[in-house]
Amino acid sequence: MSVRMYRGIGVSPGIAVGKALVIEMRRPRVKREVLDPARVPLEASRLRQALEDSRTQILEIQERIAREVGTQYARIFDAHLLILEDHLLVEEASAFIQAHRVNAEYAVQEVLEPVRQAFSRIEDGYLRERRSDVDDVGDRLLGNLLGQRASVHVEQPGETIVFANELRPSDTVQLHKDAILGLVTETGGRTSHSAIMARSLEIPAVVGVEEICAHVRNHDAVILDGIEGVVILSPDRETLAQYHARKQQLEYAGRALHKLGGLPAETQDGYRVRVTANIEFPDELPAVRAHGAEGVGLYRTEFLYLNRPDLPTEEEHFAVYRAVAAEIHPRPTVIRTLDFGGDKLATAVQLAAEENPSLGLRAIRLCLHRPDLFRTQLRAILRASAFGSLRIMYPMISGVGELRAANAILEDVKAELRRQGVAFDPEIQVGAMIEIPSAAVTADLLAREVDFFSVGTNDLIQYALAIDRINEQVAYLYEPLHPAVLRMLRSVVSAAHNEGIWISMCGEMASDPLHGMLLVGLGFDELSMTPASIPLLKRIIRSVTYGQAAEVAQRVFTCPTAKEVEQLLRQEMRARFPEYFASDVFPSSE
Numbered sequence: 364m365s366v367r368m369y370r371g372i373g374v375s376p377g378i379a380v381g382k383a384l385v386i387e388m389r390r391p392r393v394k395r396e397v398l399d400p401a402r403v404p405l406e407a408s409r410l411r412q413a414l415e416d417s418r419t420q421i422l423e424i425q426e427r428i429a430r431e432v433g434t435q436y437a438r439i440f441d442a443h444l445l446i447l448e449d450h451l452l453v454e455e456a457s458a459f460i461q462a463h464r465v466n467a468e469y470a471v472q473e474v475l476e477p478v479r480q481a482f483s484r485i486e487d488g489y490l491r492e493r494r495s496d497v498d499d500v501g502d503r504l505l506g507n508l509l510g511q512r513a514s515v516h517v518e519q520p521g522e523t524i525v526f527a528n529e530l531r532p533s534d535t536v537q538l539h540k541d542a543i544l545g546l547v548t549e550t551g552g553r554t555s556h557s558a559i560m561a562r563s564l565e566i567p568a569v570v571g572v573e574e575i576c577a578h579v580r581n582h583d584a585v586i587l588d589g590i591e592g593v594v595i596l597s598p599d600r601e602t603l604a605q606y607h608a609r610k611q612q613l614e615y616a617g618r619a620l621h622k623l624g625g626l627p628a629e630t631q632d633g634y635r636v637r638v639t640a641n642i643e644f645p646d647e648l649p650a651v652r653a654h655g656a657e658g659v660g661l662y663r664t665e666f667l668y669l670n671r672p673d674l675p676t677e678e679e680h681f682a683v684y685r686a687v688a689a690e691i692h693p694r695p696t697v698i699r700t701l702d703f704g705g706d707k708l709a710t711a712v713q714l715a716a717e718e719n720p721s722l723g724l725r726a727i728r729l730c731l732h733r734p735d736l737f738r739t740q741l742r743a744i745l746r747a748s749a750f751g752s753l754r755i756m757y758p759m760i761s762g763v764g765e766l767r768a769a770n771a772i773l774e775d776v777k778a779e780l781r782r783q784g785v786a787f788d789p790e791i792q793v794g795a796m797i798e799i800p801s802a803a804v805t806a807d808l809l810a811r812e813v814d815f816f817s818v819g820t821n822d823l824i825q826y827a828l829a830i831d832r833i834n835e836q837v838a839y840l841y842e843p844l845h846p847a848v849l850r851m852l853r854s855v856v857s858a859a860h861n862e863g864i865w866i867s868m869c870g871e872m873a874s875d876p877l878h879g880m881l882l883v884g885l886g887f888d889e890l891s892m893t894p895a896s897i898p899l900l901k902r903i904i905r906s907v908t909y910g911q912a913a914e915v916a917q918r919v920f921t922c923p924t925a926k927e928v929e930q931l932l933r934q935e936m937r938a939r940f941p942e943y944f945a946s947d948v949f950p951s952s953e
C-alpha cells in the first residue's frame with residue numbers, strides 16, 4: 364500500500380511510530396419501550412441507581428487522575444458531576460418516565476437531546492467543546508442503564524497509536540502514557556479536553572484530521588508528528604528511517620534543551636527577550652518553573668468561574684491570586700481579567716442569548732456591563748499585589764473609551780481599598796490586550812494610557828481575517844503569517860515603543876518555534892507561551908543575533924502571501940536549526 368499523508372492540528376508535540384488502533388465511539392443504542400403502569404416506579408428507581416453508579420465511577424476516575432496526572436485535570440470531571448447532580452436532569456427524566464410510561468434509557472436520551480443541541484449551537488469554542496462532557500455523562504448513564512460500557516482496550520502496550528472520531532474525557536484518561544504512543548482524532552481543537560490531557564500526559568497528538576478513521580485499519584503502520592500536525596499511514600522504509608532519525612534527534616535535543624532552562628533568552632549580541640508562560644490553573648506553576656519561564660505572561664482566570672453554579676467570592680479570587688503571586692515572585696504575573704462571553708457564564712450570570720457571541724457582550728464589555736463582577740476581581744487582584752509582583756491586563760479592549768472606563772473602575776476600587784486601609788501595590792502595571800483590529804489600528808492612542816500591551820493573536824487573527832478560530836471548515840484560512848497580520852504586528856510594536864511601553868505576545872502564535880526569529884526581529888519585548896515551548900524558543904533566541912532576526916523580519920514583508928512567508932521562515936529555520944525543522948519529508952504541497 365502506498366504512503367499516505369494527512370494533515371491536522373498538532374496539539375501535543377513529539378513523534379510516534381507505531382500501529383493503529385481504531386476506536387469506534389458508538390453511542391449506546393436506545394429503544395423506546397412502553398411500560399406497564401406497575402413498572403413505572405421500578406423504572407424510576409433504575410434511573411436513580413444508574414445515576415448513583417455513574418457518580419461513583421466518575422469519582423473513582425477523578426481520584427485516579429488527581430493522583431496520576433494532577434488535580435487541575437481531575438477538575439475536568441467536576442463538570443460531569445455537576446451535570447449528574449443537575450436537578451433538572453433528574454427531575455425531568457423521572458417526570459418523562461411518569462408522563463410517557465417509558466423506559467429510563469429512553470427518558471434520559473430525550474431529556475439530554477435538547478441540552479446537546481444547545482451546546483452544539485454555541486459559538487464559543489471552549490464551551491462548544493464542553494458538549495463532549497454532556498455526551499460523556501449521557502453515554503455513561505445510558506451504559507449503566509443498559510449494562511454496557513465500552514472502554515478503550517489496548518492490546519499492544521507501547522506500540523499503539525489510537526485513532527478515534529473524538530475521545531471523551533473519560534476515554535482519554537484511560538490512555539496511559541506507557542500504553543499509548545500517540546493519539547489522532549478527527550474532531551477537536553487545541554482547547555478540547557483530549558488535547559489538554561494529551562499535553563499533560565506528554566502523549567504526541569494530532570487532532571482535526573478529517574475522516575481519517577475511514578482510511579485507517581487496526582494494525583496499520585503509522586507515523587504521527589505532533590509538532591507538524593502530520594499523520595502518515597503505511598510509511599515506506601525510507602520515510603520510516605527519516606522519522607526514526609528525527610525522533611532520535613528530538614530526544615537528544617530535548618535533553619540538551621532542558622539544560623537551557625535556567626539561562627536567559629538573550630541573543631548573541633545581548634538583546635534580551637523575556638520568555639514567560641501562559642497558565643490557566645495555579646497547579647501549572649511547577650511546569651512554569653521547570654521549563655524556565657521568567658514569569659507568567661498570561662494567567663487566564665476564566666477557570667475560576669467554570670463548572671459551578673455560583674460566582675467565585677472575592678476571598679476565593681484573592682487566595683488563588685496570592686498563591687500565584689507569591690510562587691512566581693520576584694518574577695511578574697500578568698493576571699487577565701475575566702474574558703467570558705455570555706454563554707460561558709450561563710449558570711452564574713443570566714445574560715440574554717446572543718446571535719453572535721464572539722461579537723457580543725464578552726470580556727471587558729461584560730465587565731463594564733456588570734461592574735459588580737469586575738470590582739470583585741479587581742479588589743482581589745489588588746489585595747494580592749501586596750504579596751508579589753502582579754500586573755493587570757484587560758482583554759478585548761476595542762479603543763481608548765473602553766480602556767478609560769475600565770481604568771476609572773480600577774481607580775475607584777483602589778480608592779476604596781485605601782479608605783479601608785487595605786494594602787496593595789500602588790505602582791501596579793496595567794496593560795491592554797491587543798486582539799481587536801480597532802485596538803491594533805489605534806495602538807498609538809492606547810499606548811499613551813497603559814503600561815504595556817499584550818497581543819492576543821488567537822482573536823486578532825480571527826477578527827482581522829474574518830475567520831472563526833474554531834471553525835474547521837475555514838481553518839485553512841486562519842493564517843498567523845498573513846501579510847495583514849504581520850503588518851498589524853509591526854505597527855503595534857512600533858506604537859508601543861514610540862510611547863516607551865513594553866509589548867508582549869501571548870497568543871498561540873508565540874508558542875510556535877517557527878515564528879521565534881520573526882517575533883524577536885519584530886521587536887517584541889516579551890513572548891508568553893505554553894510552558895513546554897519555552898526551552899526551544901530560548902535555544903533559538905540564544906543562537907542568533909538581533910540583527911539576523913531583524914533581517915528575517917524585514918524580508919517577510921516582501922512576501923505577498925502567508926504561504927510564501929511560511930516557506931521563507933521554514934527555509935531560514937531549517938538552515939539554522941536542522942534538528943528541529945528538517946522534518947519536511949512531505950513539503951507542503953498546497
Ligand code: PEP
Binds near residue numbers: 661820821869
Ligand atoms: C488570544 O486571543 O490570543 C488570547 C491569548 O486569548 P484567548 O485565547 O484566551 O482568547
Ligand code: MG
Binds near residue numbers: 758798819821822
Ligand atoms: Mg483572546
